[in-house]
C-alpha cells in the first residue's frame with residue numbers, strides 16, 4: 588500500500604544538517620523546508636484561501652481539540668471533510684489536541700486510558716483517548732494527522748518525563764491501530780523526552796520501530812531557551828530516519844526556523860505571525876515593527892521596504908496604523924497577510940540557500956539585519 592505522504596530528500600546542504608526535500612501528499616507535492624500557517628478553527632485568522640494560495644502556503648494546520656468541541660467533527664465530516672468545509676485544496680495537517688488539552692483545558696487528569704479535562708467552552712467534563720483523537724482526525728480528513736501525546740513541561744523531573752514518554756509511545760501504538768485511513772491520511776508519531784538525550788532517543792526509537800510515515804519533535808517551544816531547543820534538536824534529529832519528514836511543532840520566528848532547518852527539520856508551524864499581527868506587530872527585514880505606534884502616523888513608507896508583497900506594494904504604515912487604531916478588520920488582514928508572506932518568503936530563501944550551499948551566510952545576514960544578534 589502506498590503511504591499517504593512520501594518524502595524525497597533532494598539535496599543536503601554542504602555545511603549543515605539542512606535538507607531540501609519534496610513532500611508528496613494527496614493534495615499536492617510541496618517543497619521542504621516549509622512553514623505551515625496555523626488555522627486552529629478551520630481558518631487561518633484574517634486570511635482567505637485565495638490569499639493563502641497567492642502567498643505560497645502549501646500545508647495549513649487545523650486542530651482536533653477545537654474542531655471536536657466546536658462545530659463537532661461530525662459536521663465537518665458531513666461537509667465532506669476539512670478541505671471541502673474550508674475550501675482549501677492544498678495540504679492540511681491537524682494536531683491531535685494533546686497540547687491544547689494540556690494548555691487550554693481547565694483541570695485535567697492523565698490516565699493510561701487517556702486524558703480527562705473540562706471543556707474550556709462550557710465547563711463540561713470531556714475525555715480524550717488516543718483512539719478518540721484518531722477517530723476525530725479520521726473524520727476531519729486532513730492529509731497529515733498527529734498521534735495523541737502528552738506535551739510535558741520542559742523542566743519536569745527525569746522520572747516524570749520517562750513515565751510520560753513511555754505512555755506517549757503506548758498511546759502512539761494505540762493510535763496506529765485505531766487509524767482507519769492509512770492509505771490517504773498520514774499519521775505522524777510525536778517524539779517527546781524534554782531535554783533528556785536518553786529519553787529523546789528512547790522515544791524516537793519506540794516510534795521509528797512502529798514505522799510512521801513522518802515524525803514530529805514535540806515538547807519544545809514551551810518556554811525553554813532557544814539554546815536549549817537547539818541543543819535538543821542537535822541530538823534528537825539524528826535519531827530519526829533520513830527518508831521521512833521531520834516536523835518541529837510550534838516554531839515560527841525567523842531565527843528559530845533557520846536554526847531548526849540547519850539541524851535537519853523539514854516542517855514548522857506557529858501561531859506567532861498571525862497572533863502578533865492582530866495587535867499590529869509586523870515582522871520585517873529590519874526587525875519587529877509595531878505599526879500602531881504614534882511615530883508611524885505620518886510614515887508613508889511600506890511596512891518593510893525590502894518586501895514585495897501585495898501589502899507592502901499598496902499600503903503605508905500610516906494607513907495600516909490608522910486601521911489598527913480604528914479596530915478596522917482590514918488592518919489586521921493586512922498585517923496578517925504581510926507576516927505570513929514574510930515567513931513563507933523566508934523559507935523560500937532558505938530553500939534557495941540550501942541549493943546554493945550558503946545557508947550559514949544567509950543565517951548571518953538574517954541575524955545581523957533582522958536584529959537577532961542584538962544582545
Ligand SMILES: CNc1nc2c(CC[C@H]3O[C@@H](OC)[C@@H]4OC(C)(C)O[C@@H]43)c3nc(N)[nH]c(=O)c3cc2[nH]1
Pocket residue numbers: 625626627648649650682683684685686687733736737738739777804805806807808809836837838856857858
Ligand atoms: C507553541 N509551541 C508549541 N506548540 C506545540 C504543539 C501544538 C501546536 C498546535 O498548537 C497551536 O500552537 C500553540 C498550533 O495551532 C494548532 C492548529 C492548534 O496546532 C498548533 C504541540 N502539539 C503536540 N501535539 N505535542 C507537542 O509536543 C507540541 C509542542 C508544542 N510547542
